[in-house]
Amino acid sequence: MTLKDKHFFALAIISQAYDIIKASTKVAVETKAHSRDLVTVVDKTVQEHINQAIQTQYPDDQIIGEENWTGKVDRLTDHVWVIDPIDGTTNFVKQQTDYGIMLAYFENGKSALSYVYLVDSGHLYYAIKGYGVYCNHHKLAKPKDLTLKESLIAIGIRENFNTSLLETIVNKAFDIRYYGSSAVDGTRTITGNLGAFINPAGGPWDFAPFILFAEELGLTMSNFAGEPLKITDYSDFIIASASVYQELKEELQAYTIE
Ligand code: IPD
Ligand code: CA
Ligand code: CA
Ligand code: CA
Numbered sequence: 478m479t480l481k482d483k484h485f486f487a488l489a490i491i492s493q494a495y496d497i498i499k500a501s502t503k504v505a506v507e508t509k510a511h512s513r514d515l516v517t518v519v520d521k522t523v524q525e526h527i528n529q530a531i532q533t534q535y536p537d538d539q540i541i542g543e544e545n546w547t548g549k550v551d552r553l554t555d556h557v558w559v560i561d562p563i564d565g566t567t568n569f570v571k572q573q574t575d576y577g578i579m580l581a582y583f584e585n586g587k588s589a590l591s592y593v594y595l596v597d598s599g600h601l602y603y604a605i606k607g608y609g610v611y612c613n614h615h616k617l618a619k620p621k622d623l624t625l626k627e628s629l630i631a632i633g634i635r636e637n638f639n640t641s642l643l644e645t646i647v648n649k650a651f652d653i654r655y656y657g658s659s660a661v662d663g664t665r666t667i668t669g670n671l672g673a674f675i676n677p678a679g680g681p682w683d684f685a686p687f688i689l690f691a692e693e694l695g696l697t698m699s700n701f702a703g704e705p706l707k708i709t710d711y712s713d714f715i716i717a718s719a720s721v722y723q724e725l726k727e728e729l730q731a732y733t734i735e
Contacts, residue, residue: 478535484590484605487580490530491594491601494523494562494578498596506570515566520544523562523578531558541708543682550709557583559708561682564593565658573597577660581685583708588689593660602664604689610667619695620669625724628672629654631662636677642728646675649724659683666716667694673717673725677701677732681708687716697722701729 498519505518524544531538541550542560558580563569565576574597582590591610593602602617604610610617630650637643646653654671656662662674667690676683684698685708691698700706701713703726715722715729 480584480589480605483535483582484603486530486534487582487590487592488603490527491578491580491592493530494527495594495596497523497526498563498578504570513567515570516544517563517566517570519569520563520566524560527558527560527562527580541681541685543680546680553583553586553709555585557708559583559681559685561660561680564660564683565656568656568658568661575656575658575661577658577664579660579682579686581689581708583685588685588692591686591689593664593686593690595660595664600664602667602686602690604686604693606689606693608693610690610693612668617668617694620667620718622720623669623672623718624720625649625672627651628718628721629670630673630675630721631655631665631671632673632675633677637675637732640732642675642725642732645725645728659687663687663690663716667691667696669718672721673715675715675717675725675729677713678711679714680711684712684714684716687714691716695719701732703730 501519507516509516521544524542538556539554540558561579564579569576578594580592589606591604602612628650629652630646665671666674697719698716
């Protein structure tokens with residue numbers, strides 16, 4: 478089984494997930510951890526469909542999915558899929574735009590394939606290790622190394638309210654833009670529209686595809702402590718231009734120990 482086979486398999490399941498989302502009419506909404514943490518029957522159906530497709534085609538592969546998360550993963554196998562069936566569920570429910578399907582595949586502990594499909598705009602971002610990042614089959618250029626002063630920065634504001642990290646960004650960045658979906662905020666960063674996307678509370682499915690995108694495009698990505706991201710658990714994370722990363726590094730580290 479080659480990586481290319483898995484790439485075509487991933488494209489097929491994303492297309493099937495798209496069909497499920499587009500066919501959904503009456504969407505039952507439930508809450509999860511709190512009243513602003515939404516999940517719909519569509520999130521669950523897409524997760525179930527992708528899981529079944531992987532289990533049928535690659536029965537030995539491991540699955541880490543948001544809607545079947547049971548807690549910190551103890552052990553990773555050599556073939557791992559990380560799935561966010563709908564990223565930006567709040568946007569999906571409230572405005573039917575700015576949400577996406579996210580998928581990442583790891584081989585022997587390393588990022589091998591990444592996909593973010595923005596359902597409404599039809600933009601499919603993907604990467605195969607060593608071949609760069611594509612959007613709808615056009616290769617993305619490496620984004621400019623933006624400084625903080627010239628950058629729009631996406632940051633989850635609710636969790637950051639009153640922190641010196643937010644104060645620094647408000648005072649030193651060009652401005653703030655936050656779309657409320659890692660799929661959107663993250664892809665805006667890999668295209669260079671944003672200088673950074675900072676998420677204080679992400680699941681593995683929120684950051685997994687961006688690890689390979691960042692590697693292929695020369696962006697910097699880590700947790701707030703400056704360590705490489707692990708797909709075994711929740712983590713804060715930043716994906717940024719090298720300059721913005723350097724400028725925010727100390728603030729991010731301070732945030733971790735606050
Ligand atoms: C959420 C979005 C949001 C981010 C949250 C995520 P979900 O994903 O990506 O931008 O700030 O941390 O949980 O729950 O809609 O898949
Ligand atoms: Ca969710
Ligand atoms: Ca998500
Ligand atoms: Ca989700």
